[in-house]
Amino acid sequence: MITTNSGSDILGRYYTKNEISSFLVGQFDIKSPVRLLDLGAGSGSLSGAAKTRWPDVKVLTVDIDPKVEFPDESANSNSNGSSHEHFVIDALSQDLSSLLNCKSAPIDVAVCNPPFITPKWRNEFSEILEGAGFHDCLPFPMDVDAGLLFLAQNLRLMSDNATLGIILPDSLITAKKYLKFRSVLLNTYAVTKVIQLPRGSFHNTDALASIVILKKIKKYKDFVLVYCLSGDRKLSDPLYIDVDSAAERLDYTFHFHRLQVAGVSSAKRIALQELAVNIRRGSLSSAQIRGVNFPVLHITNIKEESIGQWLDLKSFDSGCLNDDSSIVKAQPGDILISRVGRNLESKIIGVMAGSFPVSDCVYVIRCAPGIRETVLAQIASPEGRAWISAHAYGVAAKQLAKKELLTFPILLD
Template sequence: MPSSSPIRSTNSDVLGRYYTRADISSFLVEQIDDHNPRRLLDLGAGAGSLSIAAACRWSDLEILTVDIDSGIASSYQEKLGRINFQDSRHLHIHADALSCELPDLLDTIRNPIDTAVCNPPFLIPKWSKGFSEILEDTGFSHCLPLPSSTDAAALFLAQNLRLLGDNSKLAIILPDSLVSSFKYSKFRQHLLTNYEVERVVQLPRGAFYGTDALASIFVIKKTKVVSEFLSIFKLGGDRSLSNRLVISKEHGFERLDYNFHYQRMRSRSSKLSITLSDANVLVSRGSLSTSQSKKIECPVFHTSDIGSECYGQWVDLSHFECPSDFPASSKLIMGAAGDILIARVGRNLEAKVLGVSAGNVVLTDCIYRIRAPEAMRNELLSALSSADGRQWLSSHAYGVAAKHLTKFDLLSFPLSFD
């Protein structure tokens, strides 16, 4: 794990680690097919669940584990001993997983590494000068967001590829930000253009202990022969694997999550392909942050005010109206009768949709306001709150923990699911 202190770490330990469940670790290792590994690397090994799963599958393997945590090495020997894995075939290196010196420490020139497994920390580390060298060696330096907002997982991916030999394979868990966020679209383009992504498997929430963080498994082959198509899957909560979806490499630049492409294919097969952006509607985002809403002397409508009993209903919000003597501002975004309100952020944002039957309320910036012609309001609210609409909203939102729905994606909402 990186030695730099985390800027963001939610529901994880001090190093930003989400510990992988044993069944997910075994599943990840099983995704590496048509491959006979000899020397395997587990970078930022943490509790060692991925290494143990690899040792269970390939007993004649040499395993290299790297971690910054000095107190974790002894536990590897104990765990490997339980499965009768030879001590001589395991080497642990106490080091920063993002150190530029790792190629020398691991002797990758004389003794190439042909396989790697990795569950990187889900955090944004304090930037180090050495990170630039890692990114430059793998070509990612030009396609990542600002250093202050680059996920550690992107750095771990680059470091793994930097350490692996030709025709090697990497199975790595990546957070949903790298899978579907717009800010990583250039990252995905570089990855898919220069490396063979053999498969992407979207994991269910609950795949890690103590969190419902959303992530996917990527199996990547380090080769110059890159396919124009890739296969994506979804692992269910019952650990059943979906049928394969085959998408073009170009569509993968946009996003790589199964739910998004499944819904896209359904929408494209629809009889009517009109989207929200094609209709005469106005989508606006609320104007007040949570902290600002606490400072004004007026009720403010927030996502927490959209209860399950309101879902898909026209609701009277008159009790949220500001007093008549409240000094209204043109900068405030208000919800009024006939508007449809939908959550922009939240773990279950797809379940927070309602119509305003009465009232004139101030909205937080966690809510979108949709103003549509009167003739289509009922149909639009029904579509957004239908089973298909709910699934569509969920699949187009992104985020490791709390999800976000962009205005661009909301405007692509199909007005018919026939």
């Protein structure tokens, strides 16, 4: 679930930096659009960039906040100030089409940076999702990300053959619960490119997100072009990803690493789950840890400078828990990996000594004595850390699913 945090305002908005707005608008191949839509426009960074590129375009901005202020367009000698119409209304209103007069005055291009929240469900959301073909592809329709709702609303309002450039949070790009959504999207519309943005692309946050450019054409493409934008605003060469693989995940990092590994001989590589390895998640939540009177190892106790080391952790021992089978405990020979966190791929250690409970933010890997050293060394290696990072997901703090960790490839001698 995406929730509002300290990096966003009360409506869950992360404001787009001007250079990202200009970059997004530059990804369109349309030359002379007539009518442009910006839902949840905020201060108008995206629509302002669009107006700079297409001075004659008619801009429609929609935002629920009556206090938003737009730049003075009259200062732009190339701009016609009368070509901007703003509507103070909920962008997810079911009646927006008639208000914007979409039938008689088609919208041929749209830009959007949705709020990073999960809004309280309203019945009209069902019609919005159904209108774009997404209603039956969500595991929990009443717990849906705002980004998906804004995407669906844009597709409902746009004319056929129109182009949309939208910023979607990493959850919609990578999370398994949205796999069917990605499959429907890719097999229903022409997704022309996906560009993974660097952290720091929005003001006051390092949330992860991607730009998705698609056309409202009922004809899907066999391949999707997936890119990565670096922190210094350099665009990578594209990866050509087939639709089935893109449905699995749409982020550049994952596919770049997957293709690299595919280029290396995998004859002796074997997945963790095939090595009779037991992987368990800790059993104590952060709230429970605060209420117990015994030590518990949490991710804050795993230091990045200790990565790959076997550590003496007897200071966390608690003999009084030896008979409590409900609490997951680590023991000598176990490997510990952070399950969540912005730098989870840097928190990987081995237990040389000590038997103690761990928090539910930590995975405990238990494997045969003969392969422990190999497993720790390979997971904590630069290549292993890159694999962990590529297979994690999340907008702010990243998460590593157990199903992903079980597939970690180990190279045996």
